[in-house]
Amino acid sequence: MTSHHHRLSHGGRIDRDKPLKFTFNGTSLQGFHGDTLASALLANGVRVVARSLKYHRPRGVVGAGSEESNAMVKIGLGAGASPNQMATQVSLYNELDAYSLNCWPSPNFDIGAIIGVFSRFMPPGFYYKTFMWPQNAWRIYEGVIKRASGYGTAPEAPDPDRYDQINAHVDVLVIGGGPAGLSAALEAGRAGARVLIADEQNEMGGSLLSDRGLANGALATDWLKASLSELDAMDEVTVLKHATAFGYYDHNFLGIAESVSDHLLSDSNTVPRQRLWRIRANHVILATGAIERPLVFPNNDRPGVMLASAVSTYINRYAVNPAIKAVVFTNNDNAYQSALDLHRIGVHVSAVIDVRPKPIGKLAEQVRGLGITVLEGHVVVDVKGGKSVNGVTVMPLDRSGNAVVGKSHRLDCDLVAISGGWNPTVHLHCQSGGTLRYDPGTSSFIPDSVMQAMQNAGSCKGSFTLEQCLMDGRLAGAKAAREIGLRLDTSSGNNATVQSPPQEPVTPMWLVPSPKPLGLGPKQFVDLQTDTTAADIAIAVREGYESIEHIKRYTTCGMGTDQGKLGNVNAIGILANLKGTDPETIGATTYRPMYTPVPFGTVAGRSIGSLFDPVRKTSIHQWHEESGALFENVGQWKRPWYYPRPTESMQDAVYRECMATRTGVSLLDASTLGKIEIKGPDATTMLNMIYTNAWSKLEIGRCRYGLMLGEDGMLLDDGVTARLGEYHYLMHTTTGGAATVMAWLERWLQTEWRDLEVYLTSTTDHWTTISINGPDSRRVVGKLSNDIDFSNEAFPFMSIRHGTVAGVPARVFRVSFVGELSYEINVSSNHGRRIWEAVIEAGIEYGITPLGTEAMHVLRAEKGYIIVGQDTDGSVTPNDLGMDWIVSKRKKDFLGKRSLYRSDILRQDRKQMVGLLTDDPHVVLPEGGQIVDNTSAAIPVPMVGHVTSSYMSPFLKRSIALALIKGGHSIIGEKVYIPLENGKTVSAMIVDRVFYDREGARQDE
Amino acid sequence: MLLIPCPWCGPREENEFTYGGEADIVRPVEPDSLTDSEWANYLFMRKNPRGLHHEQWVHTFGCRQWFNVQRDTVTYQITATDNLR
């Protein structure tokens, strides 16, 4: 083949003045601007581009667009590599490096092909049958399979490229820039509509770019040029090339992935690699074209077997001479055009093999007129050659057309152009909710009903001639404009007038008859990408699978990244034949986004790294940073975790912070606690319904702890709420629960309790909350205010006072989450840091210590205080927590009340909150550790609970834990066991969960 | 992604909203008088129609108002909204 010139000396849409260098598997090659990687490879005589997934058979380019299922490559190496690209969709650029998939060390010599030898042992359902038992063996199989299969490897480092996203709102969105789409865009644009037309190719034009036969060549390209410049002159029209509409979602929302610089070699990061368009359209016109259907016959996967339309595209658009000797194998008129194209560039066409007994169409006549043999009523029964086709075996069909008879003979060729008819590209139509029907006239599935404001135009709705496509587009554009209330301009327009020759109908042939019984001859591939054969489908049917959706999953037919664009309809037809029914009855499989693979980077856009999620910081954050704090994420908040001194470990720091709180004084930034101001005459009524306890008698200036339940009786949130006035409360929520609680209250007020007059305002960010804890805290706060009396008599536990602290207005709460004498100073966030520093200043003489969340958690666990979301998980009631004391018995109603005495909630073996003390005081249990009560029980050992919180308590000088254990409240004092990951088992005793100051004397003093 | 007509703000993208499930579930006036199964019926049982569905939405990232929507679960077409006033 090397002596053969694969590039035509003239013609095509490549720019011979712009040569491009690229490599394929390390070999330097040359192409031109305007080439795709596939056309450039063919122009360099490269036949084997990849190996197939399952059998590692050599594979070449089969198509010329997004239907390609063989020529999958990886572009580039390293972090920026793109695995899993179709060579037919990659625009060639200078210094592009492409690599084959599924082969090592090269596609021509592939060790994995040995697997092909064992292919008889890999029937459909192979994975299901072989690897599901014994259970443990999967791990061994998995490694082997993963190495031997898959579509390339993922990059190992973060993607260095930039991706953009844009929202667009348009009147009319046209998908597809072929004759139908362009006509539609022109018509709608002329009426003044805001139009966006997108096409996945590097040029607008679709079939006009490569099909010389339908119109006369000059007309097609002239019209294309004029149309594009007319569109260009319209202010409200956007033309997007390199832009694939990958998904059609609800309410005319579509996603388009636009390649901005994929095809440019650019080291600078100034332009994004791809841009995601999120488009909302009033009206959508799908002009997505059609994909030629392959024929299924023995060894139809050999490199050199190519779709007839692709052959014409490579010749006409890319000036590639793909062969020396060719045959065309078809069941319709269309493919004769490829015979004409091949003949024109000097390729010897050995024969056109037509399954139809008497093809008499105009194109067939033209072919016969050139002296090309037309083998009527014949089929290809084998393809010869391994890495490249070198001949075919043909046989006549009998009169039924369903079997071969007579003698076979061989034809030499290095190219087999095949056509089994056309499949309208209905993917987006189906994604939008549209239905399909089987059209016997074209033997294809075409759009039936539509669900959204959209139309199909051109060959995607089964209009297969240029004449029809242009007319379809015009009508669709006009209808769209009318529907959105625009008046049509009928005066202007360079409307093409074309007369397409009438075509003889296609004769459907899902599986080409072969002299050998199904499964005994060479493989007849239905889906090239997943290596599914006709025999596989027969096996699936024999094993009892009926639905096409089940057969798809069992055989993996259509499960590749191409989603079976080439193979699916043949699979449906073959199944129909096997079951003695028709394709209409079988029905099509579900089409799902993405139409072609979209990089994760495009979907993520700029929402990566620090832009992935907002970060919330308190007004004191800077001080925490300056003081060496490490931070913990709580929801979106950054909270100081602990403040290590230079030589301290985490354990040292937490120890010091805990001891300071218990024996001296500490301060904690509690600003992140949720705060909701509640006002209105019915505020008390609402609180009575929201919380489990009673609120009517709470005095102004006092606080109360409350539990909030869902209607299912499960704990939702907790916190302290203060009464600031007759009709005014301040509710505290957990840090993570603030938004949920706000939404919960709003929901009830707006829907069920519309008669209540209550107003809610979230004030979390408005206040900085500084919690001062420990026996010395009263002395510290006393220095900061001269208008608040901090004595126990004047300012008792669970009350609030207003005054000034360090000169600024403040609300001070006497509440505690750590079980010591504590005050919470709330000041405007604008003063936050200054007041924090004033507190430290005042506390220096008492050794005041900043307290992080870790030590705070230890201290609250010593007190047995729960953290909602850590110790509870949405399946815990107040009773389970042993907190029935906070559930009012006298209130007639509150949210969740009725659920508290559903029979299941009253069960005594529910998991209940208890404390755990390990027998070895040095062992700290892992949180989440599963608890068993009998270590000698048979596997699987019944689990009786799990550890929810666990710490080393500096003050108690031993480990402590909280746990939820079945029936825990009634088995205090009993032993349980916690098996660890390392195989050891820790024994512990169930105890009351309050480990420190059970009487609460310290916080009350 | 749905385009939801908020009665207060006009048509907005679905990701500004939170779904609230079936509309017109009335909380029993006297829960204590209900049997377990009656209460469970209020708590858990929801319609799942093929066709028109009355449902609640809240414009979380907008006006924060709850409203009712009548939506076809087959076509996803929104045929009516009610601002609850």
Ligand SMILES: [Zn+2]
């Ligand atoms: Zn709104």
